[in-house]
Amino acid sequence: MAGAGGGNNDLQWCFSQVKGAIDDDVAEADIISTVEFNHSGELLATGDKGGRVVIFQQETENKSQPQSRGEYNVYSTFQSHEPEFDYLKSLEIEEKINKIRWLPQKNAAQFLLSTNDKTIKLWKISERDKRPEGYNLKEEDGRYRDSTTITTLRVPVFRPMDLMVEASPRRVFANAHTYHINSISVNSDNETYLSADDLRVNLWHLEITDRSFNIVDIKPANMEELTEVITAAEFHPDQCNTFVYSSSKGTIRLCDMRASALCDKHSKLFEEPEDPSNRSFFSEIISSISDVKFSHSGRYMMTRDYLSVKIWDLNMENRPVETYQVHEYLRSKLCSLYENDCIFDKFECCWNGNDSVVMTGSYNNFFRMLDRGQRRDVTLEASRENSKPRQVLKPRRVCAGGKRKKDEISVDSLDFNKKILHTAWHPQENIIAVATTNNLYIFQEKVN
Amino acid sequence: MSSPDNQDTEAISEQSDERQDPQDTNSNPVKTEEAKLKAKYPNLGQKPGGSSFLMKRLQKGQKYFDSGDYQMAKAKMKNMQLPVAGPDKNLVTGDHIPTPQDLPQRKQSLVTSKLVG
Numbered sequence: 347m348a349g350a351g352g353g354n355n356d357l358q359w360c361f362s363q364v365k366g367a368i369d370d371d372v373a374e375a376d377i378i379s380t381v382e383f384n385h386s387g388e389l390l391a392t393g394d395k396g397g398r399v400v401i402f403q404q405e406t407e408n409k410s411q412p413q414s415r416g417e418y419n420v421y422s423t424f425q426s427h428e429p430e431f432d433y434l435k436s437l438e439i440e441e442k443i444n445k446i447r448w449l450p451q452k453n454a455a456q457f458l459l460s461t462n463d464k465t466i467k468l469w470k471i472s473e474r475d476k477r478p479e480g481y482n483l484k485e486e487d488g489r490y491r492d493s494t495t496i497t498t499l500r501v502p503v504f505r506p507m508d509l510m511v512e513a514s515p516r517r518v519f520a521n522a523h524t525y526h527i528n529s530i531s532v533n534s535d536n537e538t539y540l541s542a543d544d545l546r547v548n549l550w551h552l553e554i555t556d557r558s559f560n561i562v563d564i565k566p567a568n569m570e571e572l573t574e575v576i577t578a579a580e581f582h583p584d585q586c587n588t589f590v591y592s593s594s595k596g597t598i599r600l601c602d603m604r605a606s607a608l609c610d611k612h613s614k615l616f617e618e619p620e621d622p623s624n625r626s627f628f629s630e631i632i633s634s635i636s637d638v639k640f641s642h643s644g645r646y647m648m649t650r651d652y653l654s655v656k657i658w659d660l661n662m663e664n665r666p667v668e669t670y671q672v673h674e675y676l677r678s679k680l681c682s683l684y685e686n687d688c689i690f691d692k693f694e695c696c697w698n699g700n701d702s703v704v705m706t707g708s709y710n711n712f713f714r715m716l717d718r719g720q721r722r723d724v725t726l727e728a729s730r731e732n733s734k735p736r737q738v739l740k741p742r743r744v745c746a747g748g749k750r751k752k753d754e755i756s757v758d759s760l761d762f763n764k765k766i767l768h769t770a771w772h773p774q775e776n777i778i779a780v781a782t783t784n785n786l787y788i789f790q791e792k793v794n
Numbered sequence: 795m796s797s798p799d800n801q802d803t804e805a806i807s808e809q810s811d812e813r814q815d816p817q818d819t820n821s822n823p824v825k826t827e828e829a830k831l832k833a834k835y836p837n838l839g840q841k842p843g844g845s846s847f848l849m850k851r852l853q854k855g856q857k858y859f860d861s862g863d864y865q866m867a868k869a870k871m872k873n874m875q876l877p878v879a880g881p882d883k884n885l886v887t888g889d890h891i892p893t894p895q896d897l898p899q900r901k902q903s904l905v906t907s908k909l910v911g
Contacts, residue, residue: 365909367908680828684831
């Protein structure tokens with residue numbers, strides 16, 4: 347694996363901040379389940395298994411201190427979802443936030459969609475920095491004044507107050523999913539969004555909560571014939587009629603909503619033919635796509651399966667244009683990874699702002715940066731040991747077998763409980779957010 | 795390519811062959827892993843991605859408690875111990891009647907996330 351060191355053009359990453367508790371005893375509720383920057387990158391939202399959302403805000407620009415660009419402070423936090431019980435089906439509904447997606451900003455307030463397994467909610471986050479004072483009928487603390495004591499009239503005025511950030515649920519989109527929601531995606535029309543579960547994709551209007559249109563349904567008439575589930579779905583960044591959904595069999599289907607109301611019939615099917623001699627018990631499981639993301643340009647899409655990241659050109663269906671191995675050394679560990687269920691871990695992936703580099707997580711709190719242009723890749727680690735202010739991250743190397751060099755870590759020493767499933771890249775700057783089990787790391791580009 | 799009995803020896807002999815064909819270098823570790831798995835779990839189904847695996851995935855989290863069944867079981871087994879839930883309380887096996895004690899407690903409203911401050 348190539349390192350990021352050496353060469354003047356190489357981007358180096360340094361530590362900026364880490365959020366979360368230091369102790370090793372992780373409460374289930376604190377497990378981070380999603381991370382997402384908003385469209386400007388000014389806000390960074392996280393969701394956790396306890397149904398809570400925490401939003402961080404970027405430190406305002408300080409030209410004399412460019413290294414503080416990667417500094418994010420708490421802006422707002424709220425309980426988005428609570429645990430529920432479906433009595434009819436004897437099903438516990440987890441409050442874990444599966445995904446957060448921001449709406450593009452239209453006015454002073456910020457809006458985001460957050461979803462658990464069954465219900466999507468639209469949250470409005472707004473600032474209040476003024477309050478009205480000088481009412482005639484009420485005291486400042488809200489108690490009503492005795493009307494006989496009112497002898498003069500005054501005009502209430504707005505006075506500045508300490509900034510208060512309020513989060514309020516504006517819409518609740520419920521009861522449209524029988525199976526577990528894995529994705530939500532806001533359309534470029536900024537009016538609709540899709541939600542996808544294991545077998546269906548639904549289309550919603552942001553203003554309308556009492557109905558939803560089903561646009562994909564792959565449920566077979568006889569459930570015994572089920573062979574494939576939907577694993578992720580996303581709208582195209584600027585074509586409002588186009589979306590894709592990925593499957594547990596490693597295929598991606600692109601659908602055009604202009605073609606028909608029900609998009610069961612795909613417009614394009616992206617699938618890389620498998621070499622039959624490579625077929626094994628594990629083939630289908632490791633080919634399952636855990637995440638699909640369009641490039642910002644809209645020309646490409648990236649998929650993440652268990653061992654690799656693939657970049658697809660939307661104009662070519664029969665194979666990806668680029669394939670990157672994330673942790674090829676795990677191929678010889680598939681048996682134990684199947685036994686401890688790690689083979690079913692769902693890693694996400696993300697693009698940088700100009701689509702030149704992609705990032706994805708791995709085990710042992712490692713994450714991978716794959717530079718498409720320079721054909722270079724590097725493995726970095728999010729750990730408390732490397733968390734001195736502005737400390738540059740050193741490339742990490744995993745030794746697959748044979749003699750272990752100094753500074754390398756052997757495959758058998760990797761901690762498979764330390765997984766980085768969720769990462770996010772600032773839409774414009776080289777600032778990244780990396781979530782370990784219960785901590786959020788923020789790294790930024792090294793500034794000289 | 796070989797009978798199941800020879801699978802392990804087959805894998806070892808392939809590795810010692812040291813063929814340069816990259817295809818083989820790729821499939822070797824996976825086929826070894828597959829052999830290991832089949833040795834440990836001989837009853838593992840042929841189609842892992844098939845319906846039983848997916849059904850399990852779709853059914854994740856389902857807990858059954860039927861008060862009627864529970865009362866009948868209690869009445870029948872007045873003098874016997876009810877089979878206790880195994881370590882994985884989520885799996886309902888044929889003999890086991892879930893009891894209220896087996897179901898995890900409903901969680902209360904939570905404290906602030908540790909990511910804050």
